[in-house]
Amino acid sequence: MPILCKHSENGLIWGIWKMDDAPDLSKRERELIAVNSLMAELCNETKTIQHQESGKPFLEDESYHISISHTKGYAAVALHPFKEVGIDIEQYGDKVCRVRNKFLQPEEEKQVDKDDIYKLLLYWSAKETVFKVLGLEGVELKQHIRIFPFVSAEQGTFHAMELKTGTNNQFLIKYLIHKDFVLTYTV
Numbered sequence: 001m002p003i004l005c006k007h008s009e010n011g012l013i014w015g016i017w018k019m020d021d022a023p024d025l026s027k028r029e030r031e032l033i034a035v036n037s038l039m040a041e042l043c044n045e046t047k048t049i050q051h052q053e054s055g056k057p058f059l060e061d062e063s064y065h066i067s068i069s070h071t072k073g074y075a076a077v078a079l080h081p082f083k084e085v086g087i088d089i090e091q092y093g094d095k096v097c098r099v100r101n102k103f104l105q106p107e108e109e110k111q112v113d114k115d116d117i118y119k120l121l122l123y124w125s126a127k128e129t130v131f132k133v134l135g136l137e138g139v140e141l142k143q144h145i146r147i148f149p150f151v152s153a154e155q156g157t158f159h160a161m162e163l164k165t166g167t168n169n170q171f172l173i174k175y176l177i178h179k180d181f182v183l184t185y186t187v
Contacts, residue, residue, distance in 0.1 A: 003041050004074070012187050013042050013064075014078040014087055034075035035068055042079060056135050067132050071181055078185050086132035087185040088125040096120045103127055103141040111149045118177050119152050125184040126173045130160050133171065133186060139164050152177070160186075 006015040017038040019030050039047050048060035049068075057066050064079035071091040078087035090096075094117055103124055104112065112119050127141040139145070143163070150158035155176040162169050175184045 003038065006042065010187075011083070012078065012080050012085060012185075014076065014185055015042050016089065016183065017041075017075045017077075019070075019073050019075060031070045031075060034070065035077060038075055038077045042077060054135070054137060056132075067129075067185075069128075069132075074181055076183060076185075080187055083187045084133045084135065085185070085187050086129040087183070088128040088132065089181050089183045090121045090125045090128075091181050092117065092121065092179065096124055105142060105146060108147055111147075116152075118182060121182040122152060122158075122175055122177075122184065123147050125182050126158070126160050126175070129173060129184045129186050130162055130171055134162055134164065136164060147173075 002018055004016040004018045015038050017034045019034045022030055035049070039049070047063070049057050049066065050060050051057050057068050059066055064081055065083060065085050067078045067085045067087040069076045069087050069089045071089045074089055076087050076089040078085045096117060097120060100120055108123060112123065126147055127145045130145045131139050131141065146161045146163060148159040148161070157172055157174050160171045160173050171186045173184050173186050175182060
Protein backbone atom coordinates (compact mmCIF):
# COMPACT_ATOMS: atom_id res chain seq x y z
CA MET A 1 0.00 0.00 0.00
CA PRO A 2 2.00 3.02 -1.18
CA ILE A 3 1.49 6.72 -0.64
CA LEU A 4 0.53 8.27 -3.95
CA CYS A 5 0.91 11.91 -2.99
CA LYS A 6 1.89 14.01 0.03
CA HIS A 7 1.56 17.79 0.20
CA SER A 8 2.08 20.54 2.78
CA GLU A 9 1.21 24.24 2.62
CA ASN A 10 0.57 26.92 5.27
CA GLY A 11 -0.05 24.39 8.06
CA LEU A 12 -2.25 22.17 5.91
CA ILE A 13 -0.99 18.63 5.32
CA TRP A 14 -2.76 16.23 3.00
CA GLY A 15 -2.04 13.00 1.23
CA ILE A 16 -3.47 10.25 -0.94
CA TRP A 17 -2.92 6.55 -0.33
CA LYS A 18 -3.38 3.97 -3.07
CA MET A 19 -5.02 0.89 -1.60
CA ASP A 20 -3.90 -2.53 -2.73
CA ASP A 21 -6.48 -5.17 -3.54
CA ALA A 22 -6.66 -7.51 -0.60
CA PRO A 23 -9.35 -10.12 -1.25
CA ASP A 24 -9.08 -11.43 2.31
CA LEU A 25 -10.10 -8.00 3.70
CA SER A 26 -13.41 -6.16 3.47
CA LYS A 27 -13.65 -2.77 1.77
CA ARG A 28 -14.04 -1.13 5.19
CA GLU A 29 -10.95 -2.92 6.56
CA ARG A 30 -8.88 -1.79 3.54
CA GLU A 31 -10.09 1.79 4.04
CA LEU A 32 -9.19 1.77 7.75
CA ILE A 33 -5.72 0.39 7.04
CA ALA A 34 -5.17 2.98 4.29
CA VAL A 35 -6.33 5.91 6.46
CA ASN A 36 -4.23 4.80 9.47
CA SER A 37 -1.17 4.21 7.27
CA LEU A 38 -1.60 7.60 5.62
CA MET A 39 -2.05 9.29 9.01
CA ALA A 40 1.19 7.72 10.29
CA GLU A 41 2.98 8.91 7.13
CA LEU A 42 1.63 12.47 7.38
CA CYS A 43 2.19 12.85 11.15
CA ASN A 44 5.32 10.70 11.58
CA GLU A 45 3.49 8.96 14.42
CA THR A 46 0.37 6.92 15.11
CA LYS A 47 -2.79 8.92 15.87
CA THR A 48 -6.12 7.69 17.19
CA ILE A 49 -9.14 8.77 15.16
CA GLN A 50 -12.49 9.11 16.92
CA HIS A 51 -15.88 10.12 15.50
CA GLN A 52 -18.52 12.53 16.76
CA GLU A 53 -22.14 11.37 16.85
CA SER A 54 -22.59 13.07 13.47
CA GLY A 55 -19.82 10.86 12.06
CA LYS A 56 -17.32 13.70 11.71
CA PRO A 57 -13.80 12.47 12.54
CA PHE A 58 -11.50 14.04 15.12
CA LEU A 59 -8.14 13.13 16.60
CA GLU A 60 -8.13 11.90 20.17
CA ASP A 61 -5.12 14.11 21.02
CA GLU A 62 -6.73 17.14 19.27
CA SER A 63 -3.40 17.92 17.55
CA TYR A 64 -5.09 18.57 14.19
CA HIS A 65 -8.47 19.13 12.61
CA ILE A 66 -9.01 16.21 10.24
CA SER A 67 -10.98 15.35 7.14
CA ILE A 68 -11.07 11.89 5.55
CA SER A 69 -12.33 10.63 2.21
CA HIS A 70 -12.09 7.43 0.22
CA THR A 71 -13.14 6.15 -3.14
CA LYS A 72 -12.49 2.91 -4.97
CA GLY A 73 -8.80 2.17 -4.53
CA TYR A 74 -7.80 5.44 -2.82
CA ALA A 75 -7.95 7.17 0.56
CA ALA A 76 -7.28 10.86 1.26
CA VAL A 77 -6.64 12.67 4.53
CA ALA A 78 -6.23 16.39 5.27
CA LEU A 79 -4.96 17.85 8.55
CA HIS A 80 -4.63 21.38 9.90
CA PRO A 81 -3.44 22.34 13.40
CA PHE A 82 -6.04 25.06 14.09
CA LYS A 83 -8.49 25.43 11.18
CA GLU A 84 -11.35 23.24 10.00
CA VAL A 85 -10.39 21.38 6.87
CA GLY A 86 -12.26 19.46 4.20
CA ILE A 87 -11.05 16.99 1.58
CA ASP A 88 -12.92 14.80 -0.87
CA ILE A 89 -11.81 12.27 -3.46
CA GLU A 90 -14.24 10.95 -6.10
CA GLN A 91 -13.64 8.08 -8.50
CA TYR A 92 -13.90 8.81 -12.21
CA GLY A 93 -17.15 7.42 -13.61
CA ASP A 94 -20.29 8.48 -15.43
CA LYS A 95 -22.66 7.87 -12.49
CA VAL A 96 -22.26 11.55 -11.66
CA CYS A 97 -24.00 12.41 -14.97
CA ARG A 98 -27.16 10.59 -13.84
CA VAL A 99 -27.39 12.43 -10.50
CA ARG A 100 -26.29 15.92 -11.55
CA ASN A 101 -29.79 17.36 -10.98
CA LYS A 102 -29.52 16.34 -7.31
CA PHE A 103 -26.52 18.59 -6.58
CA LEU A 104 -26.26 21.28 -9.28
CA GLN A 105 -28.14 24.56 -9.01
CA PRO A 106 -29.64 25.88 -12.31
CA GLU A 107 -26.86 28.46 -12.76
CA GLU A 108 -24.25 25.75 -12.12
CA GLU A 109 -25.91 23.49 -14.74
CA LYS A 110 -25.14 26.15 -17.36
CA GLN A 111 -21.42 25.98 -16.50
CA VAL A 112 -20.93 22.25 -17.11
CA ASP A 113 -21.07 20.57 -20.51
CA LYS A 114 -23.31 17.51 -20.56
CA ASP A 115 -20.40 15.09 -21.11
CA ASP A 116 -17.69 16.77 -19.00
CA ILE A 117 -17.41 14.08 -16.33
CA TYR A 118 -14.31 15.55 -14.68
CA LYS A 119 -15.93 18.97 -14.24
CA LEU A 120 -19.12 17.39 -12.87
CA LEU A 121 -16.98 15.42 -10.42
CA LEU A 122 -15.21 18.63 -9.37
CA TYR A 123 -18.57 20.26 -8.59
CA TRP A 124 -19.72 17.21 -6.61
CA SER A 125 -16.40 16.84 -4.79
CA ALA A 126 -16.13 20.56 -3.96
CA LYS A 127 -19.62 20.53 -2.46
CA GLU A 128 -18.68 17.49 -0.36
CA THR A 129 -15.52 19.31 0.75
CA VAL A 130 -17.46 22.40 1.88
CA PHE A 131 -20.03 20.15 3.59
CA LYS A 132 -17.21 18.56 5.62
CA VAL A 133 -15.74 21.92 6.65
CA LEU A 134 -19.13 23.22 7.77
CA GLY A 135 -19.81 20.14 9.90
CA LEU A 136 -23.49 21.10 10.21
CA GLU A 137 -26.54 18.90 10.06
CA GLY A 138 -29.16 19.62 7.41
CA VAL A 139 -26.78 20.94 4.75
CA GLU A 140 -28.04 20.05 1.27
CA LEU A 141 -25.47 20.14 -1.52
CA LYS A 142 -27.82 21.63 -4.12
CA GLN A 143 -29.55 24.17 -1.91
CA HIS A 144 -26.80 25.28 0.48
CA ILE A 145 -23.50 25.17 -1.45
CA ARG A 146 -22.78 27.17 -4.60
CA ILE A 147 -19.80 26.75 -6.91
CA PHE A 148 -18.73 29.79 -8.91
CA PRO A 149 -17.86 29.40 -12.62
CA PHE A 150 -14.33 28.25 -13.43
CA VAL A 151 -12.29 26.77 -16.25
CA SER A 152 -10.92 23.37 -15.30
CA ALA A 153 -7.35 22.22 -15.82
CA GLU A 154 -5.28 19.36 -14.37
CA GLN A 155 -5.05 21.33 -11.13
CA GLY A 156 -6.16 24.72 -9.96
CA THR A 157 -8.54 26.67 -7.75
CA PHE A 158 -12.08 27.99 -7.78
CA HIS A 159 -14.50 29.50 -5.29
CA ALA A 160 -17.51 28.13 -3.43
CA MET A 161 -19.99 29.71 -1.04
CA GLU A 162 -22.18 28.21 1.65
CA LEU A 163 -25.76 29.44 1.91
CA LYS A 164 -26.79 27.59 5.09
CA THR A 165 -25.59 29.80 7.94
CA GLY A 166 -26.74 33.18 6.62
CA THR A 167 -23.16 34.49 6.58
CA ASN A 168 -22.42 33.25 3.03
CA ASN A 169 -18.90 32.12 3.91
CA GLN A 170 -16.70 31.73 0.85
CA PHE A 171 -14.10 29.02 0.32
CA LEU A 172 -11.12 28.72 -1.97
CA ILE A 173 -11.30 25.18 -3.32
CA LYS A 174 -8.05 23.66 -4.55
CA TYR A 175 -8.21 20.65 -6.81
CA LEU A 176 -6.36 18.15 -8.91
CA ILE A 177 -7.54 15.80 -11.62
CA HIS A 178 -6.03 12.32 -11.92
CA LYS A 179 -7.08 9.80 -14.54
CA ASP A 180 -8.77 7.70 -11.82
CA PHE A 181 -10.26 10.46 -9.63
CA VAL A 182 -10.68 14.11 -8.75
CA LEU A 183 -9.56 15.54 -5.40
CA THR A 184 -10.74 18.80 -3.81
CA TYR A 185 -9.73 20.36 -0.51
CA THR A 186 -10.07 23.60 1.45
CA VAL A 187 -9.27 25.14 4.82
